[in-house]
Structure formats: C-alpha cells, structure tokens
Amino acid sequence: MALAQRVQDTGEAQPAAAVASALRTIGTERDGLACLMEAIGNGLGAPFTAAVERIARARGRVILTGMGKSGHIGRKIAATFASTGTPALYVHPAEASHGDLGMIQPDDVVLALSWSGETTELADIIGYAKRYRVGLVAITANAASTLGREADICLTLPKAREACPNGLAPTTSTAMQLALGDALAVALLEDRGFSAREFSIYHPGGRLGASLRQVREVMHAGDQLPVVPRGTPMRTAIAEIDAKGFGSVIVVEADGRLAGIVTDGDLRRNVFRRDLDTLTVEAVMSATPRTVNPETLLAKALEIQESSKITALIVTVDGRPVGLVHYHDLLRSGVA
Known part of the structure; x- marks a missing residue:
C-alpha cells in the first residue's frame, strides 16, 4: 500500500517508510557523487582542467543552457558563477531559437547540460556555436552523442542509477550535474584568487552580506x-x-x-x-x-x-x- 494511502486510511504517517525512502534516495545520490569523484580522479580530470582554463581565458561570459531539469541546474550554476567572479547567464535553448541567440557573443563560452546529449532544443545553440566559433563545453553522460561530439570539451558524467524507483526522474543525474558545476565555479574562483572582499561586493544583502563587511x-x-x-x-x-x-x-x-x-x-x-x-x-x-x-x-x-x-x-x-x-x-x- 502506498504511503499516501496509508496516511489517508489510518490518519497517521508511517515515519519508518518515509525515512527509509529518504535514506535510499540520499544514498543513491551519494553513490553517484562518489562515482563522479572517482571519474575526476581518472579520465575526467583532464577535460575538467581544460574547461577551467578555457573559461578562465574567455573575455566574455559563460552561457549556461539546458532543457528541463538540466535547465534548472544550469540556472543555479550560472548564479554560482556570477556570484563568485565568473560572469555568467542562462539562455533557454527554446527561446534561443527565437531570437535569444543574440545573447551569445563570440567571446563567450557556452556550457551546455544534457544527460543524453541528444536534447533536440539544443541543436540551434550547438549550430550557432560552431558557426561563430563560440567555445562549447558539454556536460553529458554520453560522449558519443551529438552534443558530446560537437563540443570543444566534453565533461562526461559517469552512468549512475537514478534514485527514482522507476529509474526515470532526474535525481542522481542532476545531483552530479550540480556538483560538477559547483566544482567548476570553485576551481575558477581559486584560479582567480577571488577574495572574500570581492565576494562581499556581489552579496551585500542579508546576514551573509553583513558578515562580509569590514x-x-x-x-x-x-x-x-x-x-x-x-x-x-x-x-x-x-x-x-x-x-x-x-x-x-x-x-x-x-x-x-x-x-x-x-x-x-x-x-x-x-x-x-x-x-x-x-x-x-x-x-x-x-x-x-x-x-x-x-x-x-x-x-x-x-x-x-x-x-x-x-x-x-x-x-x-x-x-x-x-x-x-x-x-x-x-x-x-x-x-x-
């Protein structure tokens, strides 16, 4: 019997079932992150370093893009980049095909997220990047995909089981995307010597902003x-x-x-x-x-x-x- 039905029938939640589900989800995502760490220590380390160097040399911004859950992760990564000294913005791939490609300039670097690497909506951004020689970095689990092949640098995520019991809802995959994006942001922050004082410029509000004042x-x-x-x-x-x-x-x-x-x-x-x-x-x-x-x-x-x-x-x-x-x-x- 489903947890929701048990709650409805008995009037009480079954905490043991909910906690067991939470632990399975977090454990599965933890295993995915462990696989990602192992990958960076092995073959993924070289393209990761190349991506950091490419973004650090760029005179423009980092353009994050992706559809669905990958798009939501892309928005968060863009926000993290921007707040830590790497100018960045998110461009929706569907909107890009209707005029927003103009937001992407030759000095920029596109960072595209797609677990399969075959997201249809990314086709115009990929084509635009290749035509105008805009740097293209991919985060995908399929290096042989269209995105993986066309990218200048492909950050190939290890295959890992989703926490969803049906193996469908992006959970482990988005956790790995987010972690890799954070890793890029922090590596760039450290490469630039981004200081707490500079950090405070972008975080003037709230308790965090107060703590960074002098x-x-x-x-x-x-x-x-x-x-x-x-x-x-x-x-x-x-x-x-x-x-x-x-x-x-x-x-x-x-x-x-x-x-x-x-x-x-x-x-x-x-x-x-x-x-x-x-x-x-x-x-x-x-x-x-x-x-x-x-x-x-x-x-x-x-x-x-x-x-x-x-x-x-x-x-x-x-x-x-x-x-x-x-x-x-x-x-x-x-x-x-």
Missing part, C-alpha cells in the same frame, strides 16, 4: 573613542567610560601606541579596593587586549568577541588604536 565600516573613531594616556587616575578613566558609553576605555602610551584597556569587568574585579580612586589605570588595565585591523571581516570580529567572551575590540594600525567595535555594533549590522 570592521572599518562600523567602528567608532575620532572623538568617539574612549582614550586616556598611561598614568591617568582611575577616577578620570571611569568618567571617560561613562562619557563614551562603551563600557571600556583604551589606554595609550605617550607616543600613541596601545598600552591596554580598562573594562567594566576590570572595574567589577577591583570595586572593593579602598584605594581604587588613588590608583592609575596601569594598576587595573588588561595589558593584552584583543585587537583587529580595519580590514577584518565582521564575521571574524564576531567570532573573536564570542570566543573571548568580550564586548569590545580595539581596532589598531601599526600598534596604534584607530577605532573600537562593540558587540552592539555587530548586532545592528545584522551579522549576529
């Missing part, structure tokens, strides 16, 4: 900084803490180099000392405060604060404090 964008500087020189009486330092509102004060040497920090925690640990008012900041300060530079990512600053259980980080350049970033600043930025 400390310099949120730090407090100039007159906002709570700073006192070494030798300052504690009563003056406490007044500076109250005035600036960060729960700490930075202590500097006569030449402006960082000497230490006095925090609310330091004050609590010394609050019962009768001579607190007569002490100078050196007697209370922490001489090895945690610091970052202005280019530190907010995600890294957050990790330092949380792992060190502190609420403020001093921003330094050449050993001199130029800013302060508080935990509340990270909360407002959206990174936490």
Whole structure:
C-alpha cells in the first residue's frame, strides 16, 4: 500500500517508510557523487582542467543552457558563477531559437547540460556555436552523442542509477550535474584568487552580506573613542567610560601606541579596593587586549568577541588604536 494511502486510511504517517525512502534516495545520490569523484580522479580530470582554463581565458561570459531539469541546474550554476567572479547567464535553448541567440557573443563560452546529449532544443545553440566559433563545453553522460561530439570539451558524467524507483526522474543525474558545476565555479574562483572582499561586493544583502563587511565600516573613531594616556587616575578613566558609553576605555602610551584597556569587568574585579580612586589605570588595565585591523571581516570580529567572551575590540594600525567595535555594533549590522 502506498504511503499516501496509508496516511489517508489510518490518519497517521508511517515515519519508518518515509525515512527509509529518504535514506535510499540520499544514498543513491551519494553513490553517484562518489562515482563522479572517482571519474575526476581518472579520465575526467583532464577535460575538467581544460574547461577551467578555457573559461578562465574567455573575455566574455559563460552561457549556461539546458532543457528541463538540466535547465534548472544550469540556472543555479550560472548564479554560482556570477556570484563568485565568473560572469555568467542562462539562455533557454527554446527561446534561443527565437531570437535569444543574440545573447551569445563570440567571446563567450557556452556550457551546455544534457544527460543524453541528444536534447533536440539544443541543436540551434550547438549550430550557432560552431558557426561563430563560440567555445562549447558539454556536460553529458554520453560522449558519443551529438552534443558530446560537437563540443570543444566534453565533461562526461559517469552512468549512475537514478534514485527514482522507476529509474526515470532526474535525481542522481542532476545531483552530479550540480556538483560538477559547483566544482567548476570553485576551481575558477581559486584560479582567480577571488577574495572574500570581492565576494562581499556581489552579496551585500542579508546576514551573509553583513558578515562580509569590514570592521572599518562600523567602528567608532575620532572623538568617539574612549582614550586616556598611561598614568591617568582611575577616577578620570571611569568618567571617560561613562562619557563614551562603551563600557571600556583604551589606554595609550605617550607616543600613541596601545598600552591596554580598562573594562567594566576590570572595574567589577577591583570595586572593593579602598584605594581604587588613588590608583592609575596601569594598576587595573588588561595589558593584552584583543585587537583587529580595519580590514577584518565582521564575521571574524564576531567570532573573536564570542570566543573571548568580550564586548569590545580595539581596532589598531601599526600598534596604534584607530577605532573600537562593540558587540552592539555587530548586532545592528545584522551579522549576529
């Protein structure tokens, strides 16, 4: 009896059957990815390297194309390329035959996905690429297919069983296509030395965008900084803490180099000392405060604060404090 029918008849789902089905599906797709890894370690490695080199040399974009489920995977690969420094877009093969071939230029590289390699709708794109000498890279399971033969570089996927019990619905095959597309994107990213800073340019929104911003964008500087020189009486330092509102004060040497920090925690640990008012900041300060530079990512600053259980980080350049970033600043930025 089908799972849906059992649910309807009994009013209860059969979790064991659903979980067993999920495990079979994921296990089958895992086996397909294992086959793909083995293939890259053997014969697929050379054309994969050639594809990376061809795309990296291209002066234009990567044009992803494919029909059906391969088309959906192509859209995702195009988005991954574009977000990691490789200009890319998706062109629907059927629409290409009705004018969208004009989106493809001689400096581009076409990356076509088709499990069989005989997708009828790809014929016009293949012909256009050959006529105008546009680079053509194929991702297919059939190197002897029309697409495989006509491609300049053919990335031949290993034959693997679909997770669908009828062996029909694209499951394992699309998982391998997606994984190979991701592998191309990451290899190109690494080849270009694409940095986290560059990544942030394409991901300004949401928590990911916030985590890729730099400390310099949120730090407090100039007159906002709570700073006192070494030798300052504690009563003056406490007044500076109250005035600036960060729960700490930075202590500097006569030449402006960082000497230490006095925090609310330091004050609590010394609050019962009768001579607190007569002490100078050196007697209370922490001489090895945690610091970052202005280019530190907010995600890294957050990790330092949380792992060190502190609420403020001093921003330094050449050993001199130029800013302060508080935990509340990270909360407002959206990174936490």
